[in-house]
Amino acid sequence: MATLEPPKTIMNDDGQPNGEVPDLSQDALLDMYEAMVTTRLLNERGMKLQRQGRIHFYVGSMGQEASHVGFGAALKETDWYFPHYRDTGVAVLRGASIEEMVHQCYGTAEDHIQGRQMPNHYSFKDINFYSISSPLSTQIPHAVGAAYAAQIKDDDVVTGVAFGDGSTSEGDFHVAMNFAGVWNTPTVFLCQNNQWAISVPTEKQTASESFAIKAKAYGFDGVRVDGNDVLALYQASREAVEKARNGGGPTLIEAVTYRMGPHSSSDDPDRYVPQEDLEAWSNRDPIDLFQAFLHEQNHLTESEDEALRERIKDEIQAGVESAENAEGPTIDSLVEDVYAQVPWHLREQADDLKRFYGERPDMDGGH
Amino acid sequence: MTLVEAVNDGLNTAMHEDDRVVVLGEDVGVNGGVFRATDGLYDAYGEERVIDTPLAEAGIIGTAMGMALYGLRPVPEIQFLDFIYPGFDQIVNEVAKIRYRSGGQYTAPMVIRTPYGGGIRGGHYHSQSSEAYFAHTPGLKIVIPSTPTDTKGLLLASIQDEDPVMFLEPKRVYRAVKEDVEEGYYETEIGEARIAREGDDVTVIAYGAMLHVALQAAQTAEEEGVSVEVIDMRTLVPFDKDTLEASVKKTGRAVLVQEAPRTGGFMGEISAFLHERLILNLEAPIQRVTGLDTPFPYTLEEEYLPTPTRVLDAVDEVLSY
Structure with missing residues (x-):
């Protein structure tokens, strides 16, 4: 659309600042970079593990590392983050270990959700990284409700919630935006607009001129930011988070990016994604941009970058080896955590299943 | 005391005893609920804890879940069970599954109160008795009282329960059954006939x-x-x-x-x-x-x-x- 302004950027295509650079320490910048690179490398290994049949699924965030890491970096550790399944980098940034993420993808007994969810559906309460659901947008009202609770308890907590462009068509998105506007909750919404909802492009998703503009109807601001520019994302997010923290209410941030991989390991994007789009967007790869910036600003040498990548790959390899050798969850774990206490009918069902497999030790399932 | 008055007494007692308890829904605040189940609570506890929400069941349940995750004890009211279905996904896929899917890290203890059942000339959309949908969903407890005494005791027990409870109130007998109901706080055990x-x-x-x-x-x-x-x-x-x-x-x-x-x-x-x-x-x-x-x-x-x-x-x- 002719009237639409280009999204906010800070770095040009060579990673050089063409706007004011946010005030971030070298450590903070390198943490963000490490989270982005870890996400990319986990993604590459995860897809391979799926192709090898070692895990059954993988959903990656190739090309979107900046759009969620820039957002996550603007939140405090005590702020609550409500993820979807394409923002692994925020978990990394907040301190989730590679090993526990790999165990989750394998669904082992050491996975702290006991193999109950598909790969990449993490849950890390100790770092305020909420549990991921496959149905879209369901986490958005949770972020608003939690923010309301924090507000009435007078806690200094902002909630950040992420979702994709397709998610903005779900009722839960509109419901949550409306409640947030009416209640003026300290919530920051991140729409990672990667241009695709599996195979459906944005023009079939909405007739709005942008996703950011949808905030206007709910009585608060929406901003459109270059999602491949981690500094621009950070800057816009920090402004929104500070505003929320100071009682200024919610903001919707649209991170304009591009999904550089399949929807998931089950998808074949060659059927619908134009090759020229991928080529165009690969010139603005978020990790390449940020690496160039860090290099130019003397924060990261080539050899340091190389060493970082080797260390992450080693950690992933160690995680894979650990998960490959781990036991599976027990039959008892099937009926735990449905309720606070296992009720009689679930106890009976688990005991019956254990008896069945106990009498047939040659069959799978007798863990 | 009638059954609906016992609901009101139970909510009032819970809110008095436990400041984590909040009530939210359509018309529950100033109006005190279309059946008057929340009558007087707005004046007693204020608009932060007795919340007139926008008209959206998915939002009522979804935001209540966020509050529960954060440590409040929300008691959302759905005006009629017949209207609950926009919130069905939130109940079935989120409220019911969060403990399981997070390995017990996150929980959403909340009591979803809703009048159900026929006999009030309410037609298709003010009469349904769809408890079986919810009974088919692991992770939910389903409580349905029939007397004022049980209504108060079960409601108080449900609010303190660590699991989400669907609390279905037989609106046909909201005012038809009267009993002396014990004053103050008491619980009736969930799971006992x-x-x-x-x-x-x-x-x-x-x-x-x-x-x-x-x-x-x-x-x-x-x-x-x-x-x-x-x-x-x-x-x-x-x-x-x-x-x-x-x-x-x-x-x-x-x-x-x-x-x-x-x-x-x-x-x-x-x-x-x-x-x-x-x-x-x-x-x-x-x-x-x-x-x-x-x-x-x-x-x-x-x-x-x-x-x-x-x-x-x-x-x-x-x-x-």
Whole structure:
């Protein structure tokens, strides 16, 4: 659309600042970079593990590392983050270990959700990284409700919630935006607009001129930011988070990016994604941009970058080896955590299943 | 005190005792609820804890879940059970599964209160009894009281429960049943049925508004020389297997009453349970008295709903088998 302004950027295509650079320490910048690179490398290994049949699924965030890491970096550790399944980098940034993420993808007994969810559906309460659901947008009202609770308890907590462009068509998105506007909750919404909802492009998703503009109807601001520019994302997010923290209410941030991989390991994007789009967007790869910036600003040498990548790959390899050798969850774990206490009918069902497999030790399932 | 007044008393007691408790929903604040279940709470506890929400059930349930995750004890009201379905995904996929899918890291203890059931000339959309949908969802507890005393005690127990509870209130008897209700705080245990009337010849099992239909049938039966034991289930999930088993073992005959449509109804589960465990104790096949497998009607609602006479007909059938 002719009237639409280009999204906010800070770095040009060579990673050089063409706007004011946010005030971030070298450590903070390198943490963000490490989270982005870890996400990319986990993604590459995860897809391979799926192709090898070692895990059954993988959903990656190739090309979107900046759009969620820039957002996550603007939140405090005590702020609550409500993820979807394409923002692994925020978990990394907040301190989730590679090993526990790999165990989750394998669904082992050491996975702290006991193999109950598909790969990449993490849950890390100790770092305020909420549990991921496959149905879209369901986490958005949770972020608003939690923010309301924090507000009435007078806690200094902002909630950040992420979702994709397709998610903005779900009722839960509109419901949550409306409640947030009416209640003026300290919530920051991140729409990672990667241009695709599996195979459906944005023009079939909405007739709005942008996703950011949808905030206007709910009585608060929406901003459109270059999602491949981690500094621009950070800057816009920090402004929104500070505003929320100071009682200024919610903001919707649209991170304009591009999904550089399949929807998931089950998808074949060659059927619908134009090759020229991928080529165009690969010139603005978020990790390449940020690496160039860090290099130019003397924060990261080539050899340091190389060493970082080797260390992450080693950690992933160690995680894979650990998960490959781990036991599976027990039959008892099937009926735990449905309720606070296992009720009689679930106890009976688990005991019956254990008896069945106990009498047939040659069959799978007798863990 | 009427049943709806017991709801109000229970909420007031919970909010007084526990400042984590908040109430939210459509018209629950200034107006005190369309049935007056939340009457007076807004004045007593203020707009932060008694929240008039925008008109969206998915938002009411979804934001209540966020509050529960954060440590509040929300009690969302859905104005009629018939209106709950926009929030169905939130209940079934989120509220019910969060403990399991996060390995117990996150929990969403909350009480979803909603009036249910027919007999008030409410047509399709103010009469439904769709408890079976929720009973089919692991992670939810289903509580349905039938008396004012139980309503207050079960509501207070539900609010303190660590798991999400669907609290279905039989609106047909909101004002029809009166009792002296204990003042102050008390809990009635979830998962325990109540023998509402003792008897020897046949067991009639019911819950909610149908409990009163069953009791009327039992009264008439006694006048005809038949001794009917009536059990009020009170909790559907997890149900009280011991009380049900002991009663049917004693009488050898059972009639199960629900106003919901028959197919896939909760009493089908109870029938299967009793047949699986007690087949050798049974003197006759268990009978169900239920609503029809139709949308809830308007003009013919009295014909649709189980009545004492229809229950007696089933009692006769199991006795004469």
